[in-house]
Amino acid sequence: MIPPKPRPRADKVSLLQYLRLFRADILSAQPVRLYRAWMAEFRTPFFRSYMCNDPALVNRVLIERPDDFPKSNRIREGLNPLLGNSVFVTNGEVWKRQRRIIDPAFEGGRLRDTFPAMWAAGQAALARMPLGEVEVEAEMSHAAADVIFRTLFSIPIEHEVAAAVFAEFRTYQRAQPILNLAAFLPLPKWVPRFHRPATKRSAAVIRGLITRLTEGRAVEIAAGTAPDDLATKIMTTADPQTGERFETAEMVDQVAIFFLAGHETSASALSWALLMLAMDADVQEKVAGEALALGDRPEFSALPKLRFTRDVFREVLRLYPPVPMMVRENAVPEEMRGRKVAPGAQIVLSPWHLHRHERIWERPDEFDPNRWQTEENRACARDAYMPFSAGPRVCTGAGFAMVEGTLLLALLARAFRFECVAGREAVPVAHLTVRAKDGIWLRISRR
Numbered sequence: 001m002i003p004p005k006p007r008p009r010a011d012k013v014s015l016l017q018y019l020r021l022f023r024a025d026i027l028s029a030q031p032v033r034l035y036r037a038w039m040a041e042f043r044t045p046f047f048r049s050y051m052c053n054d055p056a057l058v059n060r061v062l063i064e065r066p067d068d069f070p071k072s073n074r075i076r077e078g079l080n081p082l083l084g085n086s087v088f089v090t091n092g093e094v095w096k097r098q099r100r101i102i103d104p105a106f107e108g109g110r111l112r113d114t115f116p117a118m119w120a121a122g123q124a125a126l127a128r129m130p131l132g133e134v135e136v137e138a139e140m141s142h143a144a145a146d147v148i149f150r151t152l153f154s155i156p157i158e159h160e161v162a163a164a165v166f167a168e169f170r171t172y173q174r175a176q177p178i179l180n181l182a183a184f185l186p187l188p189k190w191v192p193r194f195h196r197p198a199t200k201r202s203a204a205v206i207r208g209l210i211t212r213l214t215e216g217r218a219v220e221i222a223a224g225t226a227p228d229d230l231a232t233k234i235m236t237t238a239d240p241q242t243g244e245r246f247e248t249a250e251m252v253d254q255v256a257i258f259f260l261a262g263h264e265t266s267a268s269a270l271s272w273a274l275l276m277l278a279m280d281a282d283v284q285e286k287v288a289g290e291a292l293a294l295g296d297r298p299e300f301s302a303l304p305k306l307r308f309t310r311d312v313f314r315e316v317l318r319l320y321p322p323v324p325m326m327v328r329e330n331a332v333p334e335e336m337r338g339r340k341v342a343p344g345a346q347i348v349l350s351p352w353h354l355h356r357h358e359r360i361w362e363r364p365d366e367f368d369p370n371r372w373q374t375e376e377n378r379a380c381a382r383d384a385y386m387p388f389s390a391g392p393r394v395c396t397g398a399g400f401a402m403v404e405g406t407l408l409l410a411l412l413a414r415a416f417r418f419e420c421v422a423g424r425e426a427v428p429v430a431h432l433t434v435r436a437k438d439g440i441w442l443r444i445s446r447r
Contacts, residue, residue, distance in 0.1 A: 001280050001367045003272075003319060004436075005356075006428050008032040025437075026324060026430040027352060034353045035364075039337045049346040050336065053354055055383040057336055061328055061347055062391035067092075069328040071393075072346055082172065082203040085250070086257040087396075097239055099396065101246060102254065105233040106396050111403055112300045114230065117150035118404055119298035122411040124156065129412075131446065133421055135439040137271040142166070144266040147404055148259055153213055154227040165209045165259065172202035210255045214248055231255070260432070262397055265322035266404055268433040271440050272320040273313060273409050275426055276367050278418040278442050283369060287312055288447065291414035294407075306406050309413075311372040313405045317387035319367060322433040324352035326389060351386050352434070360384045419443040 006028040034040055038054040052058055061069045070091035083089055087098040104110075125143035145166045146157035155162050213231075220226035221235060234254065238245050246254065277284035286308055293305040326349050334341040341347075356364040361380050362371070371377040388398035395401070424441035428434055 001276075002365050003276060003279060003367050004426050004428055005365055008034075027428060027434070030353070034350070035356055036358050038359075039339070041339065047344065047346055048342070049348055050339075050341060051348040051350055051353070052336065053350065053357055054337060055354075055360070058349055058354065058384075058386070058390075061349060062386070062389065062393065066392050068331050068334075069347055070331060072327040072329040082206060082260065083256050084207075084253040086253040088257040088261065095393075097242070097244075098250075098254070099392075100239050100241065101237050102234055103396050104237055105230050106400055110230070110233065111399055113228070114151045114400065115300040115403070115407075116298045117154070117229075118147055118407055120156075121146040121150050122408050125408065126411060126415050129416060129444065131444050133424075134442055134444050136274050136442050136444075137267065137435060137439050140270040140274070141170075141263065141267040143408060144263045144270065144404075145169075145259070147266065147408075148262045151400075152230045152255065152258060153217065154229045161209050161213055165206055168202055168205045168209070169259070169263075172199065172206060206259075207252055207256060210252050210259075211248065214251045214255060218248060230258075258397070261395065262401070264433050266401055268322040268435055269313070269316055269320065269401075269405055270408055271436070272426075272434075273316040273405070274412065274418050274442060275420075275440050276312065276316055276319075277409075277413060278420045280367065283312060283367075284413060284418065287410065287413040288417075291410035294410060294414070303403065303406065306410050308369065309410045310402070310406045311369040313402065313409055314372055315367060315369045317405075318355045318385060319365075320428065320434050321351035321355060321387040323387075323389075324430045324434050325350045349386075352430075354384045354386065357384060415447060417445050417447055419445075 006025065008028060008031055011031045011033065034051060034053070037051070039057065040051045040053075042049040042051070052061065071089060073089075085094070087095060087102060090098060121143060124146055125139070128142065129139060142157065145162070149155050149157055149159065149162040149165075153162070157163060157166060214235075217226060217231050217235060221232060226232045231251075235246060235251055277287060290306055290308050294302050328347040328349065330341055330343055330345050330347055332343055334345075355361070358364055360383065362376065372381070388395035388401070419442060421441045421443055424438075426436035426440045427438070429437045
């Protein structure tokens with residue numbers, strides 16, 4: 001089964017045309033040759049950009065020498081109003097300190113502790129799910145946001161502050177382009193960044209609400225009444241090298257990225273996963289049958305029984321990686337596939353193209369969960385599969401996301417039957433994450 005894929009642009013376009021296409025959708029702005037190229041160079045009047053699909057180059061940038069390829073500040077420009085100085089955008093010693101404090105909260109044993117909250121969010125999603133023709137991206141956004149608030153702050157999405165953050169974030173998504181003008185122009189720091197007023201307003205509202213939650217949790221920690229959730233774990237963890245903990249402002253930055261990354265990316269993946277079930281009835285029935293192993297109580301030990309469901313979710317992440325591209329900047333002179341790359345160049349790593357690369361994957365555009373049980377495709381995955389990035393900067397919540405995605409997909413398939421709606425084809429576009437241009441519409445009925 002071949003699911004939807006955006007139509008690439010013509011091979012030759014002007015810079016102005018490219019910028020217009022890029023701001024509308026990253027994916028369709030790229031030429032078809034990138035699905036076969038090992039490396040491609042893009043030139044602008046202000047900087048050079050190199051897309052690297054060669055697994056050896058990807059390994060160099062992400063795993064072998066990550067300090068020589070820090071995150072690009074050009075991407076940071078567009079997200080700065082919301083994310084501030086969060087772990088998603090920092091580099092160097094600041095980033096390392098942040099990860100030393102955050103990572104312990106997401107270690108293996110903590111996943112077991114968060115499982116009951118994920119289960120509760122899943123049950124709430126089942127209770128909310130409407131029947132008939134439904135736009136499932138909105139429903140999955142609701143479910144994923146519920147997971148974040150229950151695991152991070154022990155509150156459901158219906159909580160006053162949680163509901164306000166969720167509502168305002170939807171406003172933020174509509175106002176926020178993937179890149180603003182400062183991402184393309186070499187502007188000094190003192191020059192205003194031209195963020196839309198609506199973007200700045202929504203970001204300020206979200207950060208104000210998160211500040212309320214964070215300050216309230218600090219009071220509970222001081223009083224010894226704080227629940228043992230992710231927020232408490234992070235706020236009480238000291239940097240093992242300095243003994244420092246996050247101040248309130250720093251914690252607000254981190255919570256903002258937890259919500260953006262943990263909610264937006266999971267919602268994207270779950271939405272496409274439901275479409276894949278709707279398009280492949282055999283896969284849907286197999287997932288629904290396997291989900292019976294979950295029983296009626298939240299048992300973390302049941303997750304290994306969802307082997308096929310996990311493979312379905314992995315295959316969805318291959319075809320529709322929520323974050324389709326990531327950008328690094330080389331700090332030292334480089335040579336890549338015989339080309340001299342000067343310091344300051346933008347190094348683009350594209351999970352979207354790498355996961356569909358015609359020289360790496362067999363039948364790259366086909367949805368086939370069974371590929372994950374073959375040695376050939378496991379080798380491809382080692383070289384060319386990075387939905388959560390790789391190396392030291394791999395997403396700290398990768399394990400969390402795999403548990404969440406597998407569990408919610410199983411619960412949904414066990415409770416409902418999903419069918420495609422004629423005339424409502426989903427067209428992938430990339431803004432903050434990979435979503436459908438006009439939503440993903442499915443016909444939902446109870447089993």
